Amino acid sequence: MRIALAVSARRIFKSLKPIAIVAATLVFVAGATAPALANSKYAAIVVDANTGKTLFASSADAPRYPASLTKMMTLYLVFEALENGRISKSTKVPFSKNAAKEPPTKLGVRAGGSVTVETVILSLVTKSANDASTAIAELLGGSETAFARQMTEKARQLGMTGTIFRNANGLPNGAQHTTARDMATLGLALREHYPQYYSYFSTRSFTYNKRRMANHNRLLGKVKGVDGIKTGYTRASGFNLVSSVSQGNRRVVAVVMGGRTGASRDAHVADLLKKYLPEASSRAAGGDIVAKAESSPVRSLVAAFLPKKNAPKPSARPDDESDVVVDDTPADPEPVVVEQAYAEPLAARMADIDPVNTASINPPSGWAVQVASSPSEVEARAFLARTNKIASSILADASGFTMPFNKDGVTYYRARYAGFDTKNAAWSACNALKKKKLDCYAVKQ
Numbered sequence: 001m002r003i004a005l006a007v008s009a010r011r012i013f014k015s016l017k018p019i020a021i022v023a024a025t026l027v028f029v030a031g032a033t034a035p036a037l038a039n040s041k042y043a044a045i046v047v048d049a050n051t052g053k054t055l056f057a058s059s060a061d062a063p064r065y066p067a068s069l070t071k072m073m074t075l076y077l078v079f080e081a082l083e084n085g086r087i088s089k090s091t092k093v094p095f096s097k098n099a100a101k102e103p104p105t106k107l108g109v110r111a112g113g114s115v116t117v118e119t120v121i122l123s124l125v126t127k128s129a130n131d132a133s134t135a136i137a138e139l140l141g142g143s144e145t146a147f148a149r150q151m152t153e154k155a156r157q158l159g160m161t162g163t164i165f166r167n168a169n170g171l172p173n174g175a176q177h178t179t180a181r182d183m184a185t186l187g188l189a190l191r192e193h194y195p196q197y198y199s200y201f202s203t204r205s206f207t208y209n210k211r212r213m214a215n216h217n218r219l220l221g222k223v224k225g226v227d228g229i230k231t232g233y234t235r236a237s238g239f240n241l242v243s244s245v246s247q248g249n250r251r252v253v254a255v256v257m258g259g260r261t262g263a264s265r266d267a268h269v270a271d272l273l274k275k276y277l278p279e280a281s282s283r284a285a286g287g288d289i290v291a292k293a294e295s296s297p298v299r300s301l302v303a304a305f306l307p308k309k310n311a312p313k314p315s316a317r318p319d320d321e322s323d324v325v326v327d328d329t330p331a332d333p334e335p336v337v338v339e340q341a342y343a344e345p346l347a348a349r350m351a352d353i354d355p356v357n358t359a360s361i362n363p364p365s366g367w368a369v370q371v372a373s374s375p376s377e378v379e380a381r382a383f384l385a386r387t388n389k390i391a392s393s394i395l396a397d398a399s400g401f402t403m404p405f406n407k408d409g410v411t412y413y414r415a416r417y418a419g420f421d422t423k424n425a426a427w428s429a430c431n432a433l434k435k436k437k438l439d440c441y442a443v444k445q
Contacts, residue, residue, distance in 0.1 A: 043060060227244050229253075369430050
């Protein structure tokens with residue numbers, strides 16, 4: 001009896017063995033996608049750098065903390081300043097007390113000291129020096145806060161609609177966020193727009209003050225064809241990496257954010273590159289994938305925050321006084337998605353961009369100049385703030401306000417300036433705004 005049972009058991013085990021193997025395989029496959037399923041910080045994207053086609057995406061448009069990936073935009077503006085002749089590689093970058101006290105990683109330059117622009121570049125792409133980031137931001141922007149605004153404006157011009165910068169180095173700031181897609185866009189833009197400087201990202205190490213500083217991107221020299229770009233880490237962000245690889249005529253940019261460890265992040269990026277590079281096109285689409293837009297700050301803000309769909313822009317004030325939504329950009333496939341955790345900070349961020357006193361009830365009587373409308377009061381106020389900054393002399397005697405109205409069941413907010421006694425005065429102000437490339441029309445309250 002025992003022998004018969006043993007034989008039966010062996011037969012059953014043999015019949016179940018293939019099933020066990022399949023089950024084990026499924027567990028392994030599930031583990032391969034675990035970052036997307038179990039890690040709320042995870043996001044990733046792979047983009048064909050020849051065509052701009054997305055080859056892979058997971059949470060690519062969800063808000064994430066950039067950490068030191070922030071320095072990619074800092075470097076973009078440095079390269080722009082070099083190209084425009086504002087600075088040279090040998091220009092001295094002074095370190096203020098504010099810059100010198102930034103936490104590691106850092107160059108360690110004392111307050112009052114200085115290094116060259118090229119040293120700053122090398123320290124950013126290798127050691128990811130926080131003090132050098134702040135120092136160059138203060139040089140180019142006057143202050144790091146002003147420079148961060150320039151960073152955000154440039155992000156809008158490049159089509160990075162999900163990014164807000166609040167500093168130049170990526171040190172923790174709850175109001176600073178980006179997306180994997182935006183970081184891929186920035187990676188593409190750096191190479192396309194500044195190929196003469198892009199090779200800095202492949203620097204394996206450099207020496208400063210007799211100290212050798214190695215590049216944090218460990219895929220350089222380990223994965224064939226990798227030529228940059230940048231790593232990043234904070235406790236809130238997890239381990240981030242933007243990487244570019246070229247093999248033959250194929251080129252892709254891969255982004256992984258929120259890795260649990262540097263090693264697992266690197267391995268995941270390497271796997272993505274290996275899998276999707278063969279799927280990339282070997283022919284360029286012609287022209288840059290990321291447009292090198294020259295846009296005013298107001299147009300940049302509009303492109304980021306005002307409606308992009310069903311947004312008519314009449315050349316003159318409509319007879320029925322329907323509202324104009326100012327928008328010079330093509331319709332995007334999808335609006336920016338902001339998770340609940342970011343919703344309130346986003347409103348706060350928009351409200352504190354060059355604050356302007358506004359009112360949304362009991363608007364002034366008389367004539368007004370309308371500059372935009374938006375389904376968000378915060379966005380309408382932000383547009384007023386930016387308009388006020390660019391055209392402060394024109395609007396010196398006017399007061400900005402927002403006024404809600406309903407259209408097709410949706411509440412919109414008009415962004416207007418009041419304080420004009422006559423129609424001619426309002427139209428005169430509007431014409432002056434148009435000379436500054438600001439769309440508007442005059443309306444009686």
